[in-house]
Amino acid sequence: MKTNKLAINGGKPVIQKGLIKSWPPISDLDRKLVMASLEGGKHAHGPNCKAFTEEFAAWNGNKFAINTNSGTAALHMGLVACGLNAGDHVLVPAYSWSSSATCILHNNCIPVFVDIDFATINIDVKKIEAAITPKTRAIVVVHLHGLPVNMDAVMKIARKHKLYVIEDACQAHGALFKGRKTGTLGHCAAFSFNQNKCLCAGEGGMFVTNDEGMYHKARSLWSFGETRSPEESRDYHAYALGWMYRGNDLTAAFGRAQLSKMDRYFKIQREHAALLLDLLKGTPALILPTEPKGHTHNWYNFTSRIDMRAAKWTGEPSMLRNAVMAALKAEGAQVGVWQNFILPRMTVFQAKNAYGKGCPWDCHLTKPVKYDPEAYPVAQHHTDTHFGMTNPLRAPNGKQVVRATARAFLKVFNNLDQLDVEHINALNQK
């Protein structure tokens, strides 16, 4: 039997089942802190929430932090913290998680999309100024997949046009721009602690800022529009519109345990990414992720693209990508498509159906915006050609998993001619 016969065609898979372990690693410290919280009797906004908030702020280098029940909540708090008003326009990359943009709608503001830069997959900083109008008040920058945006360029534009900058650092724990941590580079920032994030607490998030006024505005939205925190004697009075965005004690206990291991996780991810990049460099038709000088990636998601021309594929790019991914999965590699749609193509924007009856787009306080998906060709091309990977680069997986993953990639990319692309796509659709 040919040893290079792809597993999708009946060959032997490269990676044996069970080799890749799930995330995050759980130790006695996680068990101890979570059990102590469980037995402690304060399961809502309890002592672990306070401690987690303080520890995270100290770790990240922020003066103020607020523990939330999601990254999306922390993003919404960012819009409010910046004092944005109904109808204000907010720039956001055309490729991200949906709530990088829907958080803008949560505050009755209007998202305006900017195409991405293919190399970094982040907002194209060269295209920001062309999208600014007199209605623009802020930019949500997303440090996508853990690679920081060029914040020197963003802040220069923001200063020139008097814009606020909200960092969506939901994927970027520990990542650095010119030696400074994400979440300290704009006016405020949001982190997520959901299952897959580099800091996992199950679910949850953190709003951070160095500005006391912004902190108080965010805190009011976070807890029912009140002005006092749950640790103080509350007057249970809604001074403004607020939600219930508070974290809970068990989740915070888990988050604290994981935070204490973050620096080690970060080092492991960087070592593993460096090894994988080295093992895969020069692979035909495989576009590997980049880390420009001055940007320190946390490798939350190791995202590759397929060079369609080098692969000699002239059909729909996503068809070859789907076939390659199916072949990689058959070899036992843990890869996946992160997004199937660019943001402006999503129904909420195409149908403008957020609050019904055209709100907030038809509000008399705003100016009309159009969402033409064809205006973001780079984001679309990235979407159609990418596939990503998270767990294999993370603890508790070691270099053995990285090497096995590289072998799976090499086997598939060196044998693209074995793929029956149409057939695999037809099977995928069943």
Ligand SMILES: Cc1ncc(COP(=O)(O)O)c(C=O)c1O
């Ligand atoms: C870039 C980005 N922004 C925002 C979010 C939202 O975070 P959460 O799921 O904690 O609300 C996520 C998480 O999936 C994300 O990846």
